[in-house]
Amino acid sequence: MATSRALRQPASLRIGSAAFLTFWCLLAAFPLFWILVMSFKSPVDAFDASALAVIFGPRTIAEGKGLSVIDIAVGLVFLYFAVRLAFTRLPGLVWALTPPELAVLGWLIGCLAYAAVFVVLLFGVLPPVLGIIDSVAGPLGQPVLGMTTEHYRAVWVENGFYRNFINSMIVTGGVVTISLTVGTLAGYGLARSGSNLAFWLLIAALIFRALPHSVLVAGYLPVFINSAEILRPILGDAAPTLYGQPLAVIMVLVAINQPFTIWMLRSFFQSIPMELDEAARVDGCTHFQAFRRVIMPVMWPGVITTGLFSFLLGYNDFLVTSLLLDSQNQTMVPAIAGYFNRETTTTDQVEAIAAAVSITAPLFLLVMVFQRQIVSGLTAGAVKG
């Protein structure tokens, strides 16, 4: 839409703001870009004094691990189509093949299957095929860009980073599920209640949110360590020691996260008119049915946005997870910190960088998939639809 002449900004201001935004984007993106580049180079290249050597990686090429122009071109085309297919064909296939009541399961299976095919094609099929092409292509087949995936293999296969990944998924999954279940119910109740008690509950939640996280951890720690003794009268000999278990972390993270979730979901519920509940109740729903069948379907943007924030909290948490988990239950973020705790070699450091890139990628994916719901969720209260 063209801006009218009267509203248009002067050229100097436009150029100035564009330049500032570009600078800002570069500044923000540089660290991400740099660890991505470093994670694919041999340690000598990754810590070279010359920036060009880090980018092109001459010693990585010398080790026989490089990409030719053809490799880069084919790889980029493959990635482009992989992403496009994921966003165009995959949803259609999932909808067509799964009955509506199993939609979540269908999506899960569809995405996992797609990821598996993607990995097999990218790492299993492409390299040998391209190797043959490169050997007959002459100068275009000569490696120009150093690139090695050895650090990723070291991290995921040799160091068993997948275990940390699974632990992260358990913790974040637990945090998101409990936060959203309690949050939607509490948020709905508080949004629809006009009583003074609701107001004071919300204020209390705000105060809990303001507490430093370490206070909660310090308060819970002795309880978790002694939980077997505390719970014995109730559970008998089956009473677990919660310290070191994902469950303990989930409990603390939910405690940290819940006030925020309740506040956020409450404001989403408030933007849904009361008449919708009332219409549903007159039409034949109980109060809870009205909530489940009429209000929740309208609430998806709010649930997804809140769920994403809960996910980020659980996924990125360092303090709680590092203090409460033992080594075999460790999540990804403290596991990366572990790389620096030993007598660190440059190889360890590059592996830590590869691990850091690995935990960033799912976040990008998540935001990309849910961006539309997130935007509509964030603006839902602001403008009336």
Add this chain to the structure above:
Amino acid sequence: MAKIELRNVSKRWGSFIGVDSFDLTIEDREFLVLLGPSGCGKTTTMRMIAGLEDATEGEIWIGDRKVNDLDPKDRDVAMVFQSYGLYPNLNVYENIRFPLRVRKVPEGEHDERVRRASAMVELDDFLHRKPAELSGGQRQRVALARAIVRRPAVFLMDEPLSNLDAKLRVSTRAQIKNLSHELKVTTVYVTHDQIEAMTLADRVVVMKKGVVQQVGTPTEIYDNPANTFVAGFIGSPAMNLMDGTVTGGVFQGRDVRIGGLDHADGDVTLGFRAEDASVAGPGEEAQIAAKLYTIELLGDAVMLTVRAGGALVSVKAPKDFRAEIGEPVGFVVPTECCHLYDRKSGERTGAWHRPQGDGVPSASDAERIATTPAGPM
């Protein structure tokens, strides 16, 4: 099919009284309109019938059941809301079908019943659309269809026309009237618009600050307002109300003198309707003589306004009448058209006027009242 009984129903929030001992029986198949300015408790009364609001006191009976402690879903009522209350994630068809699905009506009947309901409100072409893709009038028709699809014992309509523009309001009003005639279901209709009340109602309840002012057929209420509030609320323009004193059967106020009244001496408010008076011809004795305050052309008539008895008094004149503002005019007010009210309490003290005919409002009466051109409201 059920009659509704409200037995001394009250609603209080703390010390604030929303509805004050409302006592009324709504007959089976009756179309009852609750009328009053905003904040008069009419919507609260309806919400208490629906079960969305608890009655503080009193009993509510629908049919032969006391429903005070029943959930809205168990009261067998259907409701139409001012802002539609449609489910935005469902299309029109599913919106109409929703009550059937929730109430576990056998699946096989759904399609036929949804289609019959949608045909009654002429929505057949829009069944696949989402509510967001409909105009206001269409949305309200979806809400109507959703209400009638289940054939409830009682219809409740909460200002269903207030969100529509003037033209749609007239056509949707006609549709509601036709539907209620066809379905013959007890209906309670809330509105602040007296024209809607006049056109739709079998009986009208006029409320003010939670207290019922008058219950009656539209004609009764129009011809015999029980107090000055009803007189000033019903009709457009509302009844002229002048302050003055009666001495020896003669009402006197500023610029006004009406004789031949059968009323005790004292301070009174005298009312008459604009169409009952006329402009005094040459040589005729004028009861009101004052300078013209304003003249408004209404198309089918001319509205003349003067200041008399401490108020603005409007009188209808033939449509070709012309005069300048400030000119002296005289009005003839027939004694038999005057309504007398106690000045302090506002209650009617003068005689009740005999209704025209046998007391049952004829269709043409309602029509005549409803089509009085809209003046300033």
